[in-house]
Structures are given as structure tokens and as C-alpha cells.
Amino acid sequence: MAALVTVLDLSLGPLTGDNFVIYRSGLRWLVSDGHVCRAGEPIAFCNIGLRSSDGEIRSTAPFLREQTDFQLTLAAPMPGTLHQLPDASRGGWLDQLDRYQHWSESFIPGSLDITGGAGNQSRWRLIFSAGERMTELAEDRSGRLTGWRRIRRAWHGERSDHGTLASLGTCEQNGVFLGEQHDFSELLAASPGSLHVIHVGDENLVPAAAVLSDRMRRDAGANALLAADMTQAVLGGPVTPGPADWHYAGSALSALTRCPLSERYDLLSRQGLSPSVAVNAVVLSVNAEPKVILRHRKLGYRAYWHRFRVDTTGQAIRNWLNVSFEALSRTIDDIQTDLRELCKLLAERGVKHVLIMNALSTSGGESIFTYAPFSQALGDELPSVRMKELNLMLHDLAEETDIAIVDVDSIAAGLGAAAHLPDGVHQSGPMQDEVRGEILHILEQRDFFAPPRA
Amino acid sequence: MLLELSLPLINPHMAHARVDSILVRPDKKIAIGQAILELTVDLSDQFPHDCPPVSYYRLCASEAAWLRHLAIAAGEKAAVGTLLATFSKTSDEAVENCASRALRTTVVGVTRQWQPW
Numbered sequence: 001m002a003a004l005v006t007v008l009d010l011s012l013g014p015l016t017g018d019n020f021v022i023y024r025s026g027l028r029w030l031v032s033d034g035h036v037c038r039a040g041e042p043i044a045f046c047n048i049g050l051r052s053s054d055g056e057i058r059s060t061a062p063f064l065r066e067q068t069d070f071q072l073t074l075a076a077p078m079p080g081t082l083h084q085l086p087d088a089s090r091g092g093w094l095d096q097l098d099r100y101q102h103w104s105e106s107f108i109p110g111s112l113d114i115t116g117g118a119g120n121q122s123r124w125r126l127i128f129s130a131g132e133r134m135t136e137l138a139e140d141r142s143g144r145l146t147g148w149r150r151i152r153r154a155w156h157g158e159r160s161d162h163g164t165l166a167s168l169g170t171c172e173q174n175g176v177f178l179g180e181q182h183d184f185s186e187l188l189a190a191s192p193g194s195l196h197v198i199h200v201g202d203e204n205l206v207p208a209a210a211v212l213s214d215r216m217r218r219d220a221g222a223n224a225l226l227a228a229d230m231t232q233a234v235l236g237g238p239v240t241p242g243p244a245d246w247h248y249a250g251s252a253l254s255a256l257t258r259c260p261l262s263e264r265y266d267l268l269s270r271q272g273l274s275p276s277v278a279v280n281a282v283v284l285s286v287n288a289e290p291k292v293i294l295r296h297r298k299l300g301y302r303a304y305w306h307r308f309r310v311d312t313t314g315q316a317i318r319n320w321l322n323v324s325f326e327a328l329s330r331t332i333d334d335i336q337t338d339l340r341e342l343c344k345l346l347a348e349r350g351v352k353h354v355l356i357m358n359a360l361s362t363s364g365g366e367s368i369f370t371y372a373p374f375s376q377a378l379g380d381e382l383p384s385v386r387m388k389e390l391n392l393m394l395h396d397l398a399e400e401t402d403i404a405i406v407d408v409d410s411i412a413a414g415l416g417a418a419a420h421l422p423d424g425v426h427q428s429g430p431m432q433d434e435v436r437g438e439i440l441h442i443l444e445q446r447d448f449f450a451p452p453r454a
Numbered sequence: 455m456l457l458e459l460s461l462p463l464i465n466p467h468m469a470h471a472r473v474d475s476i477l478v479r480p481d482k483k484i485a486i487g488q489a490i491l492e493l494t495v496d497l498s499d500q501f502p503h504d505c506p507p508v509s510y511y512r513l514c515a516s517e518a519a520w521l522r523h524l525a526i527a528a529g530e531k532a533a534v535g536t537l538l539a540t541f542s543k544t545s546d547e548a549v550e551n552c553a554s555r556a557l558r559t560t561v562v563g564v565t566r567q568w569q570p571w
Contacts, residue, residue: 171505291565291568292568306505308505308506308508310571311571318571321570321571322570322571327568327570329568363563364465365464365465365495365509365511365561365563366561366562366563367559367560367561368560368561368562369516369560370487370560372487373487373488373489373514374562380565381564381565382562382563382564382565383509383563383564383565384563386565418466422465422466422467422507423465423467423497423507423509424507425505425507426505426507
């Protein structure tokens with residue numbers, strides 16, 4: 001006997017932003033009409049905006065630096081076949097600019113053909129995303145969280161009791177956090193509780209522990225001094241800066257003088273506006289800890305950029321780095337000290353959970369039969385030994401602090417590093433899924449998530 | 455007995471390697487464990503790559519032999535399987551003969567010293 005099919009009209013549902021009026025664009029569909037949806041699958045998105053009743057955006061407004069790309073995704077509350085309503089999408093700029101429609105909780109953008117009961121589900125699930133552009137010139141409205149951004153973030157929109165998790169590492173964390181669509185879909189779908197996730201890329205400044213600590217310690221005065229010194233050094237050097245130098249200088253200066261742990265993160269959910277939420281947990285990576293980082297000769301601050309980024313910039317920046325900085329070589333103990341200091345600073349900021357991803361500690365490309373020919377300390381010469389030492393250092397650190405180790409090394413070994421981590425850093429999709437699951441598991445074990453409602 | 459050293463397939467994704475330095479000289483004896491060549495394997499050397507996976511390796515001898523002929527110079531790029539050098543077990547063996555087998559080597563990933571730009 002065929003199952004009974006019910007047409008379930010799903011509304012946008014209530015959404016209020018305290019004293020602000022909520023505007024939205026038309027919807028952009030992510031799946032086609034007639035698509036068979038999974039529960040939780042993103043099906044459409046729009047841009048939204050919060051305006052004062054007079055239509056102004058004041059300097060105290062929430063999402064101030066993210067207003068242009070504040071987005072909302074509708075996700076299916078249950079499995080079903082989608083029927084799009086024709087008025088939901090208006091096409092063109094009207095689906096990209098938030099200023100032409102008010103939020104209406106009774107508006108029904110589409111329905112689902114479902115089998116079985118709908119329970120109390122009568123509206124789409126909400127997922128919000130936002131991200132400050134690296135520069136206003138980096139406009140890219142082609143999709144969700146597209147374009148060059150200082151920070152990308154997303155959160156569940158049904159409840160306001162979010163745990164806030166920040167990803168501060170190297171490119172290995174991009175896929176783990178952002179997922180295959182670069183929109184955090186997988187992480188949010190797999191999360192056992194309300195989650196607000198922040199991802200900061202490493203292109204502007206690699207967040208080694210020492211670098212991050214210095215950023216957290218610098219106040220406005222120190223940042224102004226840093227900016228003045230950098231300006232003088234780049235402009236006063238022997239080479240006239242070219243376009244690549246200016247781009248690099250702008251992004252580097254922005255990263256050096258701002259800190260992702262000091263940013264204002266506003267949230268909006270069905271339960272209203274939550275201004276300036278605190279970061280509760282961070283995920284770091286031991287791959288962000290190279291042996292050598294840079295130290296400014298005069299001001300003493302530490303910084304590090306990937307060599308391949310510097311190689312492709314202009315001579316003025318390379319000259320600035322060569323002249324103004326010295327190479328700071330670090331032992332494993334030095335890196336442990338840097339991580340310990342960072343953990344202390346994070347705790348002072350209210351961060352309760354520090355997770356550190358360890359590194360692949362073996363190399364399939366090696367065939368070492370004896371270590372006798374290597375005269376130096378092995379870890380200084382052999383990366384595979386250094387990675388083992390770094391991983392062991394994390395265990396020592398875990399003995400004396402409350403960090404949690406995300407055992408990437410073990411996950412790679414289990415899946416097969418040759419197939420899933422061929423260069424030691426860049427993971428396959430299945431491996432990203434495993435690492436993502438492990439991070440969520442650790443957070444759940446540490447009571448990071450608010451308990452489910454009765 | 456003549457022995458050949460060819461560029462090994464260190465990583466299944468590599469096609470080439472750059473010979474950065476040659477650490478032995480022709481007609482000199484190499485000892486077990488002695489470094490012969492230093493290589494750079496850049497998996498982005500065929501296609502542009504954000505965050506290029508670049509690795510550095512050292513080829514070391516796992517047996518004693520005499521270096522008789524170098525087929526490559528420092529700075530040159532070689533394809534996997536390219537003959538890099540010929541060795542012999544004795545110092546006076548004629549190098550015109552065919553090699554009997556590959557030189558036994560150790561492949562070691564290494565860290566390079568920091569270089570300014």
C-alpha cells in the first residue's frame with residue numbers, strides 16, 4: 001500500500017531583532033523544484049539586514065562590519081519533496097540586496113511533500129552566516145560566504161544558547177570547518193547542540209601561538225606604533241611598492257592590528273538578538289607552529305606568513321620582511337612555552353576549551369634504515385621526527401593544562417595517509433569528516449553544548 | 455659491478471624533482487649513510503597550487519660505492535626514473551659496462567635552513 005503523502009506548507013516563522021526591523025532579499029534556491037530533501041538540508045538562502053525604524057544603520061548597530069553579506073539559509077525541517085513557490089525568488093539584485101522586503105513570519109516560500117506526520121514542524125529551520133570582507137572592494141555576491149573575508153562564521157538560528165567555537169589554524173582547518181560547500185553545512189548539521197562557529201583563515205597572518213598571543217596583548221597604542229613603523233619601513237625602503245605590495249601590506253596590517261579573539265560577534269536567532277557573544281572554545285593546529293617564525297627587530301612582535309604567499313608579493317614587502325624582521329628559531333620547548341602562554345591568555349578571555357590538532361608524524365616517502373648519519377638533533381633535521389616530537393609535546397602540555405588533542409595523526413593512520421593525507425596537510429573529504437566528528441565529540445565530552453531542552 | 459642511481463618515486467603524486475645540491479664528487483668513495491643529493495619535490499610544479507606542498511629530501515647511500523659518473527647537475531630538474539649517477543663497487547671498473555642493479559639508498563625527508571627572501 002502506498003504511503004500517504006501530506007503537503008506541508010512551511011513558513012519563514014518568527015524572527016525579531018529587538019528594536020531593529022528585519023529586511024530580506026528574495027530567496028536564491030540551492031536545490032531545484034521537486035528535489036527530494038534530507039532533514040536539515042539547506043534549500044535556499046537570502047541576504048538579510050537589520051535597520052533602525054528610521055532605516056539608518058548606526059555605528060552601534062549589530063553586525064556593523066558584516067551588514068553587506070549577512071545571510072540566512074533555510075533548511076528542511078524533515079525529509080520531503082520540495083515545491084518552490086513562484087514569489088519566493090525575484091531574481092537579479094532583488095535576490096541579493098536585503099533592502100526591498102520586510103521579514104514576514106507567515107510568508108511561505110515553499111512546501112514539502114512528506115510521508116507520515118509533521119509533528120509540530122511548520123516552518124523552515126534557520127541557519128545564519130556572516131563574514132567581514134577583507135576590504136569593501138572584495139564584493140562577491142555569487143553565493144553563501146563567497147569572496148575574500150577576514151572572518152567567516154555561521155550559527156544555528158533556532159535557539160540562542162550557542163556555544164561559540166573559533167577555528168584558528170592553517171589551511172588544514174579550512175575543509176574541516178567550512179566543509180565541501182565552504183558554508184559550514186556539515187559542521188552545523190553534525191553538531192549535537194546549538195553552535196556558532198567562526199573560521200579565520202591563515203592567508204593574512206599564520207596564527208602560530210606566539211603570533212596570536214602578541215595580537216591578543218597589543219592595545220590600540222601598540223597597534224598604532226606597529227602601523228606607523230610598517231608604513232615608514234615599506235615606503236622608506238629602496239623599492240617603490242607595486243600593487244601586490246599594497247595588497248599584501250593592507251591585509252597584513254589588518255591582521256596584525258586586529259585580533260579574532262577581540263572582535264564583536266553578534267548573533268540573531270528565533271529568540272532575538274544576542275549582542276557580542278564570547279568565544280568559548282578554540283581549535284588550533286600544531287601545523288601552524290613552524291620551527292622558524294619572524295620577530296620584529298625594533299618592536300619585538302612576532303609574525304609569520306607562509307613562504308609561498310611572500311614569494312608572490314612584491315619586492316617592497318620582501319624587503320620589509322628581510323630588513324625589519326629577524327628569523328626566530330624555536331625549539332620544541334619554545335613552542336610548548338608559546339602554547340602554554342596562549343592557553344593562559346585564552347583562559348583570561350573566558351575561553352574554556354582549547355583543542356589542538358596534532359600532525360601526521362610519519363612519512364611514506366622515507367626509507368630510513370639508520371639514523372646514524374644525522375649528526376644534529378634529529379628533530380631539527382628530519383620533519384617526520386620533528387612532528388613526532390611536536391605530538392609528544394602536546395601530550396606533555398595536556399598533562400599540565402586542560403587542552404584537548406585532536407588526534408589527526410591517528411585518524412590519518414586509520415584511514416590511510418597515502419590516500420587521505422597525501423602531503424601531510426591537505427586532507428580528503430572523508431578525513432575532514434572524521435576530524436570534524438572528533439572535534440564535535442571532544443566538545444560534547446567537555447559539556448561545551450547547552451543541554452537539549454525538555 | 456656497476457650500480458645506477460635513478461630518481462625514485464618518493465611521492466606517488468610527483469613527476470619531477472629538482473636537484474638542489476650534489477654532495478659527492480666523481481671518483482670518490484661514498485660511505486654507508488653518506489648523503490649523495492638533496493632534492494626538492496614540489497607537487498605544485500605542474501599546476502598552480504595555493505599552499506603548495508613542497509618537500510625536501512636527501513638521498514643517502516645504504517652501501518659503500520665509488521661515484522663514477524654524474525648525469526645531472528645541481529639546479530636541474532629530473533623526471534622520476536631519470537638516471538642521476540653511476541657508481542661502481544671498485545674504483546677501477548670500466549664504466550662502459552651495463553649496470554647490474556640500483557644503488558641501495560635511503561630517502562630522507564629533511565628540513566631546510568631558513569632563507570630570507
